[in-house]
Amino acid sequence: MPSASADPRRGPRRPLATLVLGTLLLAGCTSPTTSAPEPSPDSPSADAALTSLLAGRAKAVMLHDQPAFMDSVDPRPSPFRKRQQRLFANLQELPLAAYDLEAHGVTQLPDGRAQAEVTVIMQLEGYDAVPVRTPALFTFARVDGEWELASDHDATYDGAHDVDLQPWERTRIEAEHEGGVLGIFDTRSIDDAHQVMRAVRRGLADIAPRIPVEWSHHVVVYALSDVAQMASLDELPGGDPERLEGVAFSVPAGGSNPALASVRFMLHPRMLGRDEPRRDRLIRHELTHVAIAERDDRVPIWLAEGIAEWVSVRDVPREERVIARDAVEMAQGGLTALPGDADFNAEHTSANYGISWWACEVVADRFGEDRLWALLAEMGAGDGTTESGQDEVLQRVVGMTGSELAAEAGRQIVRNFG
Known part of the structure; x- marks a missing residue:
């Protein structure tokens, strides 16, 4: 099955995509970009309070402590609070080797709120070679005299910093983790998890003796029920997710680290229920890109x-x-x-x-x-x-x-x- 590769000389590594084949023959037969406001010089108390809040929030994720995690969030009923409950549940689905939040200066806003540029540090155990560092703009509000988190993303900031939301930030996920495969499903695609996981494990076994390079033999696969995640990828080959059957993509370490944390791949929703040779070949193709990683950049x-x-x-x-x-x-x-x-x-x-x-x-x-x-x-x-x-x-x-x-x-x- 087809896919597309990337060249860092042309910018960030392009996704590696498998496109829909035409008729087959049988052998022998957003908004303007802006930066975060400049930190104000008179916010040391806010710096300390928000640094403590973020540390407690990250610790709660690793300790599986939902009450402590939600204590960092504005307690007033809102869609954001519901999304935070979902985010915590999603993070508990993942095999986390590391999760941390680093603030880089606090900015006091005229309306009494505060903002901080935050680095979200996250590593999937067994799948990411190094932690992934992702920039974000967090907004905080005072509630009954205490700082609480009011937003963990800003669309303009994300666009300016080339940030793509991950599945666990977009929707409710369900993760399957077995035999060197971490499958990321959602509530509508989870019914296909058994056969997708089996096919990827089989693909790993098939390509292992074929590829004479060192690699982890582990892979993260996104198997979601819609194409929103695929459509969000930078430089999507062909520009149209409906022309694709699958796509492999790099996850840079971020920050000052030029290394790759991992290469993952995702399947188009229409391929999830197709337990057939065509899908198996597609999976082997994408797994080859995962194994070769930056060697073909x-x-x-x-x-x-x-x-x-x-x-x-x-x-x-x-x-x-x-x-x-x-x-x-x-x-x-x-x-x-x-x-x-x-x-x-x-x-x-x-x-x-x-x-x-x-x-x-x-x-x-x-x-x-x-x-x-x-x-x-x-x-x-x-x-x-x-x-x-x-x-x-x-x-x-x-x-x-x-x-x-x-x-x-x-x-x-x-x-x-x-």
Whole structure:
């Protein structure tokens, strides 16, 4: 199944997406951005009080103490208070190795409230290599002389700081945690949890011997009943979640740490109940992106997606493998170049996935699987490889240019599917 890769030279790592295939052939047959107000110089007492409030709130999460957590929230009935009750319940669903809240200066507002820029520090045990640090703007109000939390997000601030809400901040979640898989479901998708979790665990077992790189063999999968989370991702390939079947995405550590905390993936809601080979192949594709992680950030998209496709079909008998019809039609017309980054997820997306897959098939079949992984390593070395520089690496590693590899991939597609 198809997906899309990312290049930090073009900005933040782009999500890796699996798009809906067209007709298949059987083998052999918001608001303006603003910054937080400047801290006022005369708020030491508020600083101390709010720092204490946040410390108690974080401690309550780790101690599973809902009354203490809700003591930090404005007690007056409001939608925000209900959301805070939901947030606490959601956080208890997660295997937290760390949860903390760090305030960075308090600003007194003219109306008597206060605001603080807060770093939310959170680490999923067994799934995040390091804690994830996310900025937020918290607002506090005095109630009966005590500071209480009145808001933990500001849409303008979030937009200015590129903050995407997580599922546990959006809706009521239910988490399943078994066999190296953390599944995040909601109240409408939880009925599909058993088969989704089983399919992801099976996918982990399938790809483990295929991918010769070190990785945790653990994964977080979002399996939600609507596309809001998917639609919120930055640089969503194709820009339309309805064109996707799944998407892998990076979770940066944040703050001053340039590392990745993890790579996770999510399934489109329509894929949740499809307990079939198509979904299993999709899951293996996304898991390959998770395993490879940042190793494919600095390579041409065709190689990142081609390897994920190549791994995804290893356990499918050759006569049962499928490819998009438009890939066959383009191959029949003769291929002269590998798919380019700029239009990979545009008009001929499904064809690009098929052509990329078979470019990798050619390398593995002709030179051995080790050479394919060596190509990925060489393309990603140093500052990475651009399209304009890929021929030099291809010549050095496999003795072919991009046009020669594309032409051979096309011939093999026609031979197997046309």
